Amino acid sequence: MDNLINYYLNKDPLESFSSWYNDAKKVEQNPEAMTLSTVDTFHGRPDSRTVLFKGLSEGKLTFYTNYKSTKGRELEANNEACLLFYWHVSKRQVRIQGTVKKMDEASSRRYFQSRDRQSQLASYISEQSAPIADKDALMKKLEEATKAFDGKDIPLPATWGGFYFEPYEFEFFVYGDYRINDRFLFTKQNNDWMITRLQP
Numbered sequence: 001m002d003n004l005i006n007y008y009l010n011k012d013p014l015e016s017f018s019s020w021y022n023d024a025k026k027v028e029q030n031p032e033a034m035t036l037s038t039v040d041t042f043h044g045r046p047d048s049r050t051v052l053f054k055g056l057s058e059g060k061l062t063f064y065t066n067y068k069s070t071k072g073r074e075l076e077a078n079n080e081a082c083l084l085f086y087w088h089v090s091k092r093q094v095r096i097q098g099t100v101k102k103m104d105e106a107s108s109r110r111y112f113q114s115r116d117r118q119s120q121l122a123s124y125i126s127e128q129s130a131p132i133a134d135k136d137a138l139m140k141k142l143e144e145a146t147k148a149f150d151g152k153d154i155p156l157p158a159t160w161g162g163f164y165f166e167p168y169e170f171e172f173f174v175y176g177d178y179r180i181n182d183r184f185l186f187t188k189q190n191n192d193w194m195i196t197r198l199q200p
Contacts, residue, residue: 002197004184013170013186013193014059017094020172021053024087035084036063038074047074053085054111060164061096062103064111066128068159075100075163083165091175096167103162112156120154121145127159176200 008023009016024031032053040047049071054062061083065072075081083096112120125141132138145154167188174182183198 002182004195007172007174007182007184009172009184011193011195013167013172014056016172016186017096017170018056020087020090020092020094021085024085024090024092027089028087031085031087033085034063035086036071037082037084038071039078039080040074041077047071053083054162057164060166061098062162062164064103064108064160064162066123066126066157066160067102068130069128072128072159081165093173095171095173096165097169098165098167100163100165103164105156105161108161109156111162112160113153117154121149123160124149124154124157171198 004010004016008019021031033050034053035048036051037046037048039045047070051063051065051071054064056062067073067076079099079101081098081100083094083098085094085096087093112123115123121142125138125145169188170186172184172186176182179200181200183200185196185198186193187196188194
């Protein structure tokens with residue numbers, strides 16, 4: 001096995017991820033953007049969208065959403081998911097497989113209250129993924145909520161909160177010349193991480 005330090009990696013994939021993420025924050029336009037893939041259990045079809053990484057908590061990655069959105073419902077039905085970070089300038093990507101569980105309400109509320117007021121209002125009014133007649137109807141909901149909560153705290157929506165994503169597999173990918181890419185797979189076995197180099 002290669003000397004992992006040459007790739008700014010070590011035997012702990014979470015520490016390696018944190019190191020790569022901190023590097024990405026220095027040069028990437030949107031380093032926290034990550035693709036979240038889930039499964040539509042009705043049809044068995046994969047489903048992907050970009051969400052924002054909101055930090056690590058006790059070895060778990062965190063993100064927030066509306067629990068009644070498409071991704072929220074899919075994660076409730078099947079808690080297996082995949083995350084992908086693609087950092088173009090850094091010529092790196094990280095693919096992470098794991099399971100999710102809902103964040104406790106107190107933690108979700110703390111994060112919700114830390115957001116700017118317009119973001120709180122947007123989350124409060126939106127029945128994410130549900131159809132609406134047009135943009136004007138959405139803006140009317142926003143205007144009504146803005147007036148209703150003038151001078152007041154905006155409550156945490158009952159259907160909005162965070163997820164903890166607990167990883168059991170990481171793949172660190174470094175783009176190389178002529179498609180000779182470097183790929184390192186970390187798989188969890190009995191609380192230890194096994195490392196395998198993969199062909200490009």
